[in-house]
Amino acid sequence: MTDTKKSVIKRRKSADIRKGNLQLILTVAEQRFAEFGYNGTTISSIAEQANLPKSNILYYFKTKEVLYKEVLSQILKIWLVDMEEMTADQHPKEALRQYILLKVRQSKDHSNASRIFASELLHGAPFLKEKLQTDLKVQFISTCQVIREWIAKQWMNPISPEHLLFMIWSSTQAYADYGLQSSILMGKAELDDDDFETGAELITQIVLRGCGIKQL
Amino acid sequence: MTDTKKSVIKRRKSADIRKGNLQLILTVAEQRFAEFGYNGTTISSIAEQANLPKSNILYYFKTKEVLYKEVLSQILKIWLVDMEEMTADQHPKEALRQYILLKVRQSKDHSNASRIFASELLHGAPFLKEKLQTDLKVQFISTCQVIREWIAKQWMNPISPEHLLFMIWSSTQAYADYGLQSSILMGKAELDDDDFETGAELITQIVLRGCGIKQL
DNA sequence: CAACTACCTGACCACAGAGTCAACAAGTTA
DNA sequence: TAACTTGTTGACTCTGTGGTCAGGTAGTTG
Numbered sequence: 001m002t003d004t005k006k007s008v009i010k011r012r013k014s015a016d017i018r019k020g021n022l023q024l025i026l027t028v029a030e031q032r033f034a035e036f037g038y039n040g041t042t043i044s045s046i047a048e049q050a051n052l053p054k055s056n057i058l059y060y061f062k063t064k065e066v067l068y069k070e071v072l073s074q075i076l077k078i079w080l081v082d083m084e085e086m087t088a089d090q091h092p093k094e095a096l097r098q099y100i101l102l103k104v105r106q107s108k109d110h111s112n113a114s115r116i117f118a119s120e121l122l123h124g125a126p127f128l129k130e131k132l133q134t135d136l137k138v139q140f141i142s143t144c145q146v147i148r149e150w151i152a153k154q155w156m157n158p159i160s161p162e163h164l165l166f167m168i169w170s171s172t173q174a175y176a177d178y179g180l181q182s183s184i185l186m187g188k189a190e191l192d193d194d195d196f197e198t199g200a201e202l203i204t205q206i207v208l209r210g211c212g213i214k215q216l
Numbered sequence: 217m218t219d220t221k222k223s224v225i226k227r228r229k230s231a232d233i234r235k236g237n238l239q240l241i242l243t244v245a246e247q248r249f250a251e252f253g254y255n256g257t258t259i260s261s262i263a264e265q266a267n268l269p270k271s272n273i274l275y276y277f278k279t280k281e282v283l284y285k286e287v288l289s290q291i292l293k294i295w296l297v298d299m300e301e302m303t304a305d306q307h308p309k310e311a312l313r314q315y316i317l318l319k320v321r322q323s324k325d326h327s328n329a330s331r332i333f334a335s336e337l338l339h340g341a342p343f344l345k346e347k348l349q350t351d352l353k354v355q356f357i358s359t360c361q362v363i364r365e366w367i368a369k370q371w372m373n374p375i376s377p378e379h380l381l382f383m384i385w386s387s388t389q390a391y392a393d394y395g396l397q398s399s400i401l402m403g404k405a406e407l408d409d410d411d412f413e414t415g416a417e418l419i420t421q422i423v424l425r426g427c428g429i430k431q432l
Numbered sequence: 433c434a435a436c437t438a439c440c441t442g443a444c445c446a447c448a449g450a451g452t453c454a455a456c457a458a459g460t461t462a
Numbered sequence: 463t464a465a466c467t468t469g470t471t472g473a474c475t476c477t478g479t480g481g482t483c484a485g486g487t488a489g490t491t492g
Contacts, residue, residue, distance in 0.1 A: 043481090119339075209428065268470090278451090
């Protein structure tokens with residue numbers, strides 16, 4: 001009994017070490033990459049912030065590139081999930097509102113991930129190009145189709161679904177990407193919850209009205 | 217006569233060397249910084265692309281940082297100019313349309329500059345913070361005031377000028393920042409003139425309708 | 433406890449990249 | 463032409479960084 005228990009405890013403890021360190025490193029790495037970019041981030045700086053020796057980082061991730069890709073890989077998933085929820089049978093009034101809200105929330109809650117993603121795109125998506133051409137593109141085409149059906153049902157004005165999506169993406173994404181700049185301009189240390197809510201609401205209003213979608 | 221002429225020619229030639237090299241370096245540097253970011257860009261790579269020895273770059277720009285700041289400094293100016301043109305006596309219908317058009321054009325014609333600016337903001341504007349707090353903020357506040365006056369005149373719905381500007385900035389800026397991603401999704405090598413026009417028109421329509429600005 | 437595996441880490445290496453410098457070339461002016 | 467300024471460049475230094483490695487320790491299993 002004691003043996004088993006002890007063994008179990010130890011086994012769990014050992015697994016926890018790995019899991020814990022992995023998580024710690026990924027979290028810290030995400031912060032650093034978001035702030036300084038891939039080239040501006042050193043393994044040493046990650047190590048320092050995580051309170052681990054540099055060699056230990058390299059023990060879990062063979063190279064810096066592997067670590068970065070690992071961080072990246074989780075981001076695209078998050079990005080795609082929200083879009084899937086828009087379907088043709090929903091009314092755009094609800095669907096778009098919800099999507100915009102989620103995207104802005106994401107900019108707030110996963111600001112680092114969002115910024116890394118943006119930075120990646122900005123520099124030509126060297127590590128993401130393939131995934132964009134497959135996963136994201138499939139989802140994109142499908143969502144454009146949904147919008148086309150909304151238009152066919154005359155639930156909204158006939159406008160380019162592609163450009164509409166670009167507009168929604170960029171304006172919601174901006175609350176992560178340019179949050180700092182925005183806060184400077186608005187004269188505060190950082191954007192608060194209200195700012196995000198106001199932003200989401202404004203984007204929603206403008207998009208819905210702009211697309212000729214009658215509200216209520 | 218011959219002497220003077222010769223002298224003049226030589227003087228001009230000498231000045232031209234400086235001017236020409238300066239311009240060449242700045243242009244190449246802008247490309248590299250846009251594509252690889254500050255840390256991802258090496259002086260050697262700039263030198264190579266400009267067909268100059270590395271030392272020569274350092275002769276004109278004491279350090280990499282000086283060169284980068286020089287590139288940056290020209291960008292903010294461009295960014296501010298268009299905004300100045302929006303004034304309270306104009307009707308937002310015209311003013312916003314024009315501003316959006318200019319901003320999208322800028323994303324097309326000065327894509328590198330736009331991307332450097334975006335990248336700078338994305339990483340907390342380490343080199344631009346001061347200028348943002350002064351120049352850009354002044355212009356921002358003033359433009360917000362213009363919008364407030366439009367609202368007071370009931371030329372548009374009462375919406376937050378700050379967030380409206382963020383929305384316009386980000387959605388127009390996106391045509392530079394995410395141009396590559398967009399082209400991938402739309403299945404072409406790069407966005408063509410039509411895409412930019414369509415984008416500008418769509419943003420304009422949505423913003424004008426979204427703000428409750430009657431067109432014509 | 434013994435053998436084993438997973439985890440940890442300081443010392444080390446190779447190399448790239450920013451910036452210096454000294455010597456030289458080319459234009460400029462009197 | 464002589465004195466001077468401006469431009470040019472290869473060779474060099476020095477720091478920082480990604481990554482290796484060997485020798486450790488701590489958990490694990492029979």
